[in-house]
Amino acid sequence: MDSSTRLSTSLDSAYCGRRVLVTGGLGFIGSNLARRLLDLGAEVTLVDSFVPDSGANRFNLSGVESDLSVIIADVCDREQMHDLVVGRDYLFHLAGQTSHVGSMADPFGDLAANATASLTLLELCRTVNPAIRILYAGTRQVYGRSHYLPVDERHPLEPVDYNGVSKLAGELYHLVCHHVYGLRTTSLRLPNVYGPRMRVKDARQTFIGWWVRQVLAGQEIQVYGDGTQVRGFNYVDDVVQAFLLTAANRLAEGQIYNLGSVEPMPLLELARLLIEINGSGSYKLVPFPEERQKIDIGSYIGDYNRIQAQLGWQPSVPLRQGLAQTLAFYRQFHQYYW
Amino acid sequence: MDSSTRLSTSLDSAYCGRRVLVTGGLGFIGSNLARRLLDLGAEVTLVDSFVPDSGANRFNLSGVESDLSVIIADVCDREQMHDLVVGRDYLFHLAGQTSHVGSMADPFGDLAANATASLTLLELCRTVNPAIRILYAGTRQVYGRSHYLPVDERHPLEPVDYNGVSKLAGELYHLVCHHVYGLRTTSLRLPNVYGPRMRVKDARQTFIGWWVRQVLAGQEIQVYGDGTQVRGFNYVDDVVQAFLLTAANRLAEGQIYNLGSVEPMPLLELARLLIEINGSGSYKLVPFPEERQKIDIGSYIGDYNRIQAQLGWQPSVPLRQGLAQTLAFYRQFHQYYW
Numbered sequence: 205m206d207s208s209t210r211l212s213t214s215l216d217s218a219y220c221g222r223r224v225l226v227t228g229g230l231g232f233i234g235s236n237l238a239r240r241l242l243d244l245g246a247e248v249t250l251v252d253s254f255v256p257d258s259g260a261n262r263f264n265l266s267g268v269e270s271d272l273s274v275i276i277a278d279v280c281d282r283e284q285m286h287d288l289v290v291g292r293d294y295l296f297h298l299a300g301q302t303s304h305v306g307s308m309a310d311p312f313g314d315l316a317a318n319a320t321a322s323l324t325l326l327e328l329c330r331t332v333n334p335a336i337r338i339l340y341a342g343t344r345q346v347y348g349r350s351h352y353l354p355v356d357e358r359h360p361l362e363p364v365d366y367n368g369v370s371k372l373a374g375e376l377y378h379l380v381c382h383h384v385y386g387l388r389t390t391s392l393r394l395p396n397v398y399g400p401r402m403r404v405k406d407a408r409q410t411f412i413g414w415w416v417r418q419v420l421a422g423q424e425i426q427v428y429g430d431g432t433q434v435r436g437f438n439y440v441d442d443v444v445q446a447f448l449l450t451a452a453n454r455l456a457e458g459q460i461y462n463l464g465s466v467e468p469m470p471l472l473e474l475a476r477l478l479i480e481i482n483g484s485g486s487y488k489l490v491p492f493p494e495e496r497q498k499i500d501i502g503s504y505i506g507d508y509n510r511i512q513a514q515l516g517w518q519p520s521v522p523l524r525q526g527l528a529q530t531l532a533f534y535r536q537f538h539q540y541y542w
Numbered sequence: 543m544d545s546s547t548r549l550s551t552s553l554d555s556a557y558c559g560r561r562v563l564v565t566g567g568l569g570f571i572g573s574n575l576a577r578r579l580l581d582l583g584a585e586v587t588l589v590d591s592f593v594p595d596s597g598a599n600r601f602n603l604s605g606v607e608s609d610l611s612v613i614i615a616d617v618c619d620r621e622q623m624h625d626l627v628v629g630r631d632y633l634f635h636l637a638g639q640t641s642h643v644g645s646m647a648d649p650f651g652d653l654a655a656n657a658t659a660s661l662t663l664l665e666l667c668r669t670v671n672p673a674i675r676i677l678y679a680g681t682r683q684v685y686g687r688s689h690y691l692p693v694d695e696r697h698p699l700e701p702v703d704y705n706g707v708s709k710l711a712g713e714l715y716h717l718v719c720h721h722v723y724g725l726r727t728t729s730l731r732l733p734n735v736y737g738p739r740m741r742v743k744d745a746r747q748t749f750i751g752w753w754v755r756q757v758l759a760g761q762e763i764q765v766y767g768d769g770t771q772v773r774g775f776n777y778v779d780d781v782v783q784a785f786l787l788t789a790a791n792r793l794a795e796g797q798i799y800n801l802g803s804v805e806p807m808p809l810l811e812l813a814r815l816l817i818e819i820n821g822s823g824s825y826k827l828v829p830f831p832e833e834r835q836k837i838d839i840g841s842y843i844g845d846y847n848r849i850q851a852q853l854g855w856q857p858s859v860p861l862r863q864g865l866a867q868t869l870a871f872y873r874q875f876h877q878y879y880w
Contacts, residue, residue: 308722311661311665312658312661315657315658315661315711319653319657319711320650320653323649323650323653323704327649358698360696361699362717363714363718364718364721364722365718365722366661366715366718368714368718369711369714369715369718370711372710372711372714373653373657373707373708373710373711376701376706376707376710377704377707379700380701380702380703380704380706380707383702383836384646384702384703384836384837498721498722499722
């Protein structure tokens, strides 16, 4: 039995027949996670507020709609969430406001979606289901501008936009509940994640989605600044694997882990790679829009040694392969995402 | 001219005739700050929500009621706050929920009072009064349990209760607004503060207030645990001086500073000192109540080198003198505080 078979067997036993709640389940990572959970034999319920400008998309569940339950609800709604939390084995809390620019435009909505929503879930869990395993989708945005690269979990927390603040508050609530109430919480601090089912309507949530759309639509990619900002990118399957591995491991309770990539690269190089894989396309360097310049974090590379050492996770999908799969997905299904 | 005269002259010029808004102005630090601002010739407006269980007390303004304006309003009320923010030179944002135990009992109220309220003020300031100087009352609670002593501003941020999370979010909003919008914000991370006009009804906000009341009422002081937890204590006049010095110094904009004490001591020793100064009293060691044990931070000593080096602040009131003045105040005015 090779190591990937062993891993998959152990995930089977962790999830087969278990009752799993995924918030933000119609979104990018949530829907990919839900599909994988179904493959593992889990009983899956998704919650999503399905608000405009979020990543929620009904097509993200295409082909599996009848294999799971979808509840449209706001996570801040205590009464609705009460019934959904009761009796679950796992909660993957992926719902949230993730747009940096969006947080500056709607700070109170951002705070509610990230901090109030987390608090609502945690207070419910401690009251009605304290044994539930809880994973939180954190973000590298909590670090702000890097003091050093790669950034490990001990890096100072200096968010540069409202979103970094609200996501950090949501994360810290999870940790407080572990220490005070013994809740079984873990946060994964995600870097740039890309892949099928990401939002590509605009650059609100991820610029990679926007670039993929532009290159497929034959439009010029705009690279902000001089394009030398380095970033690491995780393919969504690797991120889903990290959530599953982490939730299945008791060692991870009360912990925070960075994810990260083996192939960080400057954005200019990413644009060229995307165009090369697509077989056509163009880019140009343009000055940062002011609203983005002020909250840009510059270069970021996540140090993922901790999760690799403690839980055995590492990224496995090469960037070139991930981008090719992503382009193929949107080439086929663009009418559901444009 | 000695250094204290120079300092006072420069504060006169910073505040004389200036329009100052103090949130939480009926509370402990707010009312002491307001009195000092009046002495300096400032035009002072106080906002306070005057909610039960807060530190708000009408008697805190005894003798100066007619020298300033008091508005009863919730800082989260954007419309009311709008008119109060317009035209001010300084905003001292001291309103907030500061009880650790209280935050665990009312997490949503705590989040609103600390994070939403800060966001409300900051969004108003950037829109209608971007030149206003803003000071935020932060807390050492953002550090959680100390990894080392004394704790400087680079210590990891690992709050152990909801209150530490919401106060941190409030603080980070202030810093984000400095970096993104150029707002002139500073946060002071306060340690245990004591002195006249603190809340002594119970131990919700500060155990020192409760101890002062117990020793004056001839009741036994209860020291939790073994009493070896070390803390530093700042007399309120020193804290007020820190706010005034900081707000008057442009170097401080966008910065965070710890305050701290020259005389940190174990709580057991503090209890003995209080009894000695009072001339009578008793104490006993009792086990931690469970609700407090879980969120107790153990020993904390604030490293105040940064504010001392950059702004010239240092604590000046010896603990013995401060405690004597505090006891004298409550001996005289206990009927307004019990």
